Amino acid sequence: MIDRGRFRRIAAGFGKTRVVVLGDLMLDRYVAGPADRVSPEAPVPVVLVEREWDAAGGAANVAANVRALDARCDVIGVVGADAPGRALEDALCRTGALCRLAVDRSRATTVKTRILARGQQVVRIDREEHSPVPRSTREELSAHLGDALPGARALVIADYDKGVLSASLIGHALAVAATHGVPVVADPKQRNFAAYDGAHLLKPNRRELEAAMGEPARPDDPDWMEGARSRTGCDHLLLTLGADGMVLVSPGGAPRRVSARARSVYDVSGAGDIVAAVVAVALAAGTGLYDAVSVAAAAAAAGVAKVGVATVSQAEIAASLPQSPGAATPYDHR
Numbered sequence: 564m565i566d567r568g569r570f571r572r573i574a575a576g577f578g579k580t581r582v583v584v585l586g587d588l589m590l591d592r593y594v595a596g597p598a599d600r601v602s603p604e605a606p607v608p609v610v611l612v613e614r615e616w617d618a619a620g621g622a623a624n625v626a627a628n629v630r631a632l633d634a635r636c637d638v639i640g641v642v643g644a645d646a647p648g649r650a651l652e653d654a655l656c657r658t659g660a661l662c663r664l665a666v667d668r669s670r671a672t673t674v675k676t677r678i679l680a681r682g683q684q685v686v687r688i689d690r691e692e693h694s695p696v697p698r699s700t701r702e703e704l705s706a707h708l709g710d711a712l713p714g715a716r717a718l719v720i721a722d723y724d725k726g727v728l729s730a731s732l733i734g735h736a737l738a739v740a741a742t743h744g745v746p747v748v749a750d751p752k753q754r755n756f757a758a759y760d761g762a763h764l765l766k767p768n769r770r771e772l773e774a775a776m777g778e779p780a781r782p783d784d785p786d787w788m789e790g791a792r793s794r795t796g797c798d799h800l801l802l803t804l805g806a807d808g809m810v811l812v813s814p815g816g817a818p819r820r821v822s823a824r825a826r827s828v829y830d831v832s833g834a835g836d837i838v839a840a841v842v843a844v845a846l847a848a849g850t851g852l853y854d855a856v857s858v859a860a861a862a863a864a865a866g867v868a869k870v871g872v873a874t875v876s877q878a879e880i881a882a883s884l885p886q887s888p889g890a891a892t893p894y895d896h897r
Contacts, residue, residue: 565857568887573858574632574877576848581635582840583711583745585704585736586622586721586728588640588664589673589691590651593618598680610680619654620675622721624833624874625750628840629719630658631874634847637661637711639704641696641727647672658874663707667700673725695726705735712743716847719839720759724752733758748843749797750835751775760796764852766839768803788812799852801842803835811856819853821860837866837875 565573594615598608619627626638638660642648644667651672655662673691677684704727712718718740722728733755740747746763756775759765772791773780781787782802792800792812800812808823838859845855858880865879 565854565861565884566887567881567884569854570858570861570881570884573845573848573850573854574880576850577844577877578633580716580844580847581637581714582629582717582719582843582847583637583639583708583715584622584626584629584660584719584721584840585639585708586625586719586750587673587723587725588619588623588638588642588651588727589621589675589723589725590647590654591618591620591624592616592647592674592676593679594676595679598685608680608685610678610685617650617654619651619658620833621673621723621725621836622719623651623655624836625719625721625840626655626660627658628837628874629844630660631876632841632844633877634844635661637663637707637715639663639707639711641665641667641670641700641704643670643672644668645672647674647690661711663711665696665700665703665707667696669697670694670726691725693724693726695729701729701732704732708736708739712739712745715743715745717843718745718747719843720747720749720762721836721839722750722752722755724754728755730755730758737761746846748839748846750839756795762797764799764801764842764846765795765797766801766803766835766842768805768835772802782807782810782818785818788818801838801856803838809838809856809860811853813852821853821856823860823864833873834863834867837863837873841875841880 596611596613598610602609626636629636670692676688678686748764749759749762750766753774769780802810809821811819841859841862842855861883862875862880865875865883866873
């Protein structure tokens with residue numbers, strides 16, 4: 564079991580490593596205020612706007628979480644030639660990530676606007692495109708990968724099925740990563756699920772894995788889980804199950820369950836981003852896979868206790884872990 568002392572030893576290597584994130588970038592926009600009355604026009608709450616802000620979302624949120632852990636990060640993706648694209652680049656720059664962005668004038672930047680009232684999401688408004696990006700844009704992303712992967716310690720492919728990640732680009736990313744000895748943590752979507760053959764770690768949720776396998780998932784059946792891992796072609800399979808935790812399957816061993824840590828849940832937005840980022844950073848720092856997943860479970864628990872898509876710091880992860888027997892850590896009094 565991971566405690567604060569062990570986490571401190573693991574986290575000591577975070578600042579010495581670099582992770583590359585490739586995927587669908589999004590701008591998360593928030594509009595928040597009280598909702599003390601119902602509209603006379605329809606039975607819906609009226610939100611009186613008190614605060615508005617923007618944040619990095621999608622693959623950009625994975626990058627923001629990598630930076631929140633003190634690891635260096637190169638983020639590769641596509642934005643439109645529009646105000647949301649500029650706002651997203653600004654949000655990424657504030658995290659300290661190195662932005663390697665392709666500007667596609669043929670499409671708009673993906674924007675997810677969340678309306679919040681009393682700390683709870685009332686409605687989400689999406690502006691997005693799913694059509695594949697042009698070949699020239701894919702070639703620009705490939706060039707960015709070639710520049711970023713040498714010297715990196717992990718690559719995260721964050722797929723949200725918004726048209727940036729084609730099967731050919733995913734295959735190219737896996738091949739370049741393999742050339743440089745960089746392990747790949749992939750968060751897949753159904754359209755390109757088969758393209759992730761050869762990933763070091765594949766991290767689907769239950770719905771995604773069921774769609775790929777064509778049958779209900781059986782996370783408590785070791786044979787079924789190993790069969791799923793083998794069919795996906797990944798080295799390791801991490802099935803995320805929400806409140807039921809995660810199941811890690813590795814070759815030659817029984818599946819290992821990682822329990823979800825009990826916390827008050829305000830918003831599950833971005834929990835998968837946190838898991839992908841923490842696992843990648845921990846692996847990049849030389850941590851064993853099971854310990855990396857255990858740390859990610861603690862980080863996700865801290866993240867869902869926040870409103871909206873959020874990042875989680877080393878101190879917040881430490882605070883969610885049990886105290887080391889007979890020892891204090893630098894996180895205890897923060």
